[in-house]
Amino acid sequence: MSALARAWAVCAKDATQELRRKVAMVAVFFFAATALTLVSFAIGPFGLPAADRPALEAALLWIILFFAAATGLPRAFVAEEEAGTGLALRKTVPAVVVLAGKSLFNFVLFLAMALITIPGFLILLDWKVNSPLAIAATMLAGGYGLAVVSTFLSALVARAGQRNVLFVLIAFPLILPLLLTAISATIVATAGDFPTTPLRVLLAYDGAATCGAYMLAGVAWED
Amino acid sequence: MPTTTIAAENLDKSFSGTPLFSGLSFSASRGLVAVSGRNGSGKTTLLKILAGLARPTSGRVHIETEGAAALTPSERRLAVGWAGPDLELYGELSAVENLHFFRKAAGREADTADLVRRLAAVGLAEEAMRRRVEEYSTGMKQRLRIAFATLFDPPVLVLDEPMVGLDVEGRETVYRVLAAARERGPVLLASNDERDFVDPDQRIEMKGSRRRGA
Numbered sequence: 114m115s116a117l118a119r120a121w122a123v124c125a126k127d128a129t130q131e132l133r134r135k136v137a138m139v140a141v142f143f144f145a146a147t148a149l150t151l152v153s154f155a156i157g158p159f160g161l162p163a164a165d166r167p168a169l170e171a172a173l174l175w176i177i178l179f180f181a182a183a184t185g186l187p188r189a190f191v192a193e194e195e196a197g198t199g200l201a202l203r204k205t206v207p208a209v210v211v212l213a214g215k216s217l218f219n220f221v222l223f224l225a226m227a228l229i230t231i232p233g234f235l236i237l238l239d240w241k242v243n244s245p246l247a248i249a250a251t252m253l254a255g256g257y258g259l260a261v262v263s264t265f266l267s268a269l270v271a272r273a274g275q276r277n278v279l280f281v282l283i284a285f286p287l288i289l290p291l292l293l294t295a296i297s298a299t300i301v302a303t304a305g306d307f308p309t310t311p312l313r314v315l316l317a318y319d320g321a322a323t324c325g326a327y328m329l330a331g332v333a334w335e336d
Numbered sequence: 337m338p339t340t341t342i343a344a345e346n347l348d349k350s351f352s353g354t355p356l357f358s359g360l361s362f363s364a365s366r367g368l369v370a371v372s373g374r375n376g377s378g379k380t381t382l383l384k385i386l387a388g389l390a391r392p393t394s395g396r397v398h399i400e401t402e403g404a405a406a407l408t409p410s411e412r413r414l415a416v417g418w419a420g421p422d423l424e425l426y427g428e429l430s431a432v433e434n435l436h437f438f439r440k441a442a443g444r445e446a447d448t449a450d451l452v453r454r455l456a457a458v459g460l461a462e463e464a465m466r467r468r469v470e471e472y473s474t475g476m477k478q479r480l481r482i483a484f485a486t487l488f489d490p491p492v493l494v495l496d497e498p499m500v501g502l503d504v505e506g507r508e509t510v511y512r513v514l515a516a517a518r519e520r521g522p523v524l525l526a527s528n529d530e531r532d533f534v535d536p537d538q539r540i541e542m543k544g545s546r547r548r549g550a
Contacts, residue, residue: 207409
């Protein structure tokens with residue numbers, strides 16, 4: 114059986130657990146909805162100067178997406194350790210396969226959250242997007258990197274004390290370049306151009322994150 | 337049937353510089369190896385090292401099958417079946433779903449009829465197999481742990497306190513599993529209760545930082 118099929122089994126297991134337990138899903142969607150509502154009430158469709166809107170809207174969108182994701186994505190491995198199921202998983206499945214499966218689940222969770230948040234953003238803030246295709250590409254590339262890095266860091270901190278603080282401390286320098294680039298890409302896409310350079314940077318980040326996570330998965334999670 | 341041997345060579349384990357055990361060596365090819373010792377003597381840690389779930393501070397564990405090539409890391413992972421008190425399976429999934437997941441994720445075929453047969457062999461009723469594990473009693477969870485340990489028909493079986501929480505029928509079920517497994521290969525059984533060791537072929541007595549073989 115291929116590694117992809119095995120990773121898919123991990124992803125499907127996480128999805129089944131999540132659909133039955135609804136811990137990460139509720140936290141992520143509730144945070145996204147709350148943040149979106151607060152931003153729309155505070156700023157509204159006319160609260161921003163026209164010239165500054167693309168940059169501020171892009172930053173606000175990614176802040177909402179990032180913090181909503183941050184409430185759920187780091188749980189990937191942490192939940193296994195908290196439930197005591199990590200031993201069974203380590204006994205039977207290589208860390209790389211688990212990491213791939215959990216990253217895939219987190220990526221799907223991020224996309225689902227983006228699919229709900231972005232229409233809300235469009236309506237409540239009267240966000241004008243001139244290149245929806247570029248926005249979609251930015252979400253895919255940015256979401257993938259966020260999912261892989263968050264999942265890897267979750268493996269890294271899963272068995273540490275003070276894991277929440279540790280996650281934030283390690284995540285900040287690693288995820289900041291991704292967020293800044295994703296915001297740049299979103300600004301360009303909002304204006305109607307295709308963000309070729311930022312997307313290249315995002316794809317390079319995704320590639321580097323995938324390689325790094327693949328090489329270090331065993332070190333991060335296995336004893 | 338080819339013989340599989342598990343051998344430990346000068347195993348040392350320390351926590352924060354304090355030795356738990358040192359210079360532990362043994363070799364077992366078939367039969368029951370009784371691992372005994374007081375609480376905190378290192379039985380659980382030793383069994384986790386043998387199962388590949390913990391690293392020794394120094395020393396090595398070899399697993400070799402007569403006439404077969406050296407095991408790959410993935411094969412080695414599945415060659416030692418393990419169950420212990422801190423093994424938990426997914427509460428949101430049923431017993432069948434749990435075993436199905438572990439077979440698939442390990443890259444093996446998962447035939448539901450075979451999984452049902454395995455769960456029946458450890459005494460889980462068909463109705464219980466379909467219920468979520470979080471609804472199980474302590475004894476039912478213990479039976480599921482035994483099914484997990486034998487899920488890949490491992491040539492080496494390592495069980496840590498497998499009788500805990502089991503009723504008489506459950507203990508008899510585990511004895512049956514042990515009897516079949518010790519005919520195929522080495523079975524390492526750790527327990528605080530001497531009655532759990534039925535005609536052991538070898539003994540490892542953990543004595544804190546020292547070990548006596550018999």
